[in-house]
Amino acid sequence: WKISDQQFxxxxxxxxxxxxxxLDNDESGNKGYRYxxxxxxxxxxxxxxxxxxxxxxxxxxxxxxQKTKNKIITQIKFLFTND
Numbered sequence: 001w002k003i004s005d006q007q008f009x010x011x012x013x014x015x016x017x018x019x020x021x022x023l024d025n026d027e028s029g030n031k032g033y034r035y036x037x038x039x040x041x042x043x044x045x046x047x048x049x050x051x052x053x054x055x056x057x058x059x060x061x062x063x064x065x066q067k068t069k070n071k072i073i074t075q076i077k078f079l080f081t082n083d
Contacts (some may be wrong), residue, residue: 001032020079022050024058042082048079 001023011019021036023029033049041045051073056062064074 001028002023002035003032003039011045012043016045018046018048018080020048020076022059025052025056029058050075050079 019036019040021033023032033047037047050059050072052058052062053068056068059072062068
């Protein structure tokens with residue numbers, strides 16, 4: 001759930017402007033998202049959280065069902081068009 005300093009430096013060097021956080025839909029995932037938000041706060045990098053539908057724990061669960069998969073894809077497109 002935690003990005004290393006080295007990984008974050010690579011993201012900054014690559015001039016990434018937006019990160020979509022797709023961590024698990026549980027306490028560890030929420031903790032990781034809050035940590036990533038703090039890292040990105042003064043870095044010029046936007047952080048957006050992928051919200052899984054109720055009952056979906058992670059990306060693997062979301063991709064098992066076509067309807068849920070389509071919801072996730074739509075959400076990702078929305079996150080990038082409203083950047």
